[in-house]
Amino acid sequence: MIPQNMGSETNIKLPFSFILFSIIAIVGSQIILLFQGEALLNGSFRIPAIWSAAHLFILGWALMIAMGAMYQLVPVAFLTPIWNEKLGFIQFTVTAVGIVWFAITLYAAPQSALIPGIVMLLGILMFLLQMWMTLRKQAKPNILTLFVGTALICLFLTILIGITMVVSMRTGFAKDHYSFLFHSHLLLGTAGWFTLLIFGFSYKMAPMFSLAHGFAMKLAGYVYSFYMSGLVFMVGSFALDQPLLLKGGLLFLLIGFSLFAYHVYTIIQKRIKKKLDRPFGFALLAIIFGEVIHLLAFLAALSNHFTSFIGPLMVAYLMLWIAFSIIGYLYKIVPFLWWTHKYSKVIGKKEVPSLKDMMNEKIALPLFIAFTIGVLAVSIGLVLKISILFYIGQSIVTLAAVIFGAVIMSVMKK
């Protein structure tokens, strides 16, 4: 038995602040990408405008959503209230200002990105402190703590390496290791931070949304071990420039991801809820996309074509695995937040809507199809250098981002 009131509910203004900011960021980033088609088609991924769009998308959208969602999910998954909500609001303001300033500076004057980068870093460090203090209060740490804790460490390393890169650009410090820093930054920011975070929370949310019971968690340990080994091998390959280590790393990542996909499948098999909600189905579909992308990355390395495919594969990884998972789960989290805000006090007193009634589910299918088609068109357009395909794809993704934002905002009218 546990105490009656765990005080586990977070003030919804906190996660909502992050979510609303992120909607503006995703639309902004997609518009910038749309206008940078020529550079992307020429394979010029490392130009200021692309850096700006990439950071606005990854930091302004995905990271801000992940942080907002964690303010709501950590108390749920770890039965521990957020350490300091006031710090949460301060952290939001500092990070939001830092990200916008950083994105603008990257676009206009990348060599001056150090100070906005530090402001952003400060915001993220405040978040890491918040999570560290919250997680250490958890009574019984479990495998989810390991996934989420490691993801947070990866986030810290990603930011640290990012700042080192900015210093390197300004001062020439560690310029001989720039390639190592750049690749490690990308790997730890995507496969380290986001993937481990999605793995961790999926283990809580997949059974919760499917009402699964009586499943084993043993596989999660193997998922963690293989995926972590993959990350370590990959970083090693960047440091030593060893193709064999790269192949080994990608193989371990593939095995880890495959085990995760299989594990989620076994959990879903144990579900009581016969019909799964569509948005949750899309979060599951993201796992299939992630599996295919890991497989393609490994095959590309095996056939020594990794360098030519890594750009489009990264786009697909970000959009079809990370973004799809986030959007799928967001479709569940946002209605819950608003419902709690508006109806938790009147449950039992009068008729209240179900969570399903809070968000337009009918639009979910066309929206996800549009995202998929758009991202595939962008990726294929980039690989085959077909500009019309890229522009059509990117326009679809931009439009879908706008509609997605409108759908999220519409919840607040319910």
Add this chain to the structure above:
Amino acid sequence: MNLQEQVALIEKIRTNLKRVYDPELNINVVDLGLIYDISLLEDRIAAITMTLTTPGCPLHDSIVSGVRYCVEEMEEIDEVDVQLVWEPAWTPERMTEDGLRAIGR
């Protein structure tokens, strides 16, 4: 209150609790099998032992306060003591026929 009246009141409480829905599953707490026990401590004081489908259910506070309100507003009851427990853990076997039907089983 004699035994027969007590049993009738407990059943009335159970029926009243069917107004509290889990908004995620859209099934009431009784058919979902969340209510473990309803008893009367005294004539006008009820005690409810209940659980949730998973520890850390995000709807924890909402559902518990809904249960409390639903019983406290009954004219036969002045006070209710709601105990939330995780042992024994909820299992799908606790759902009623109506609950299983609502979930598509």
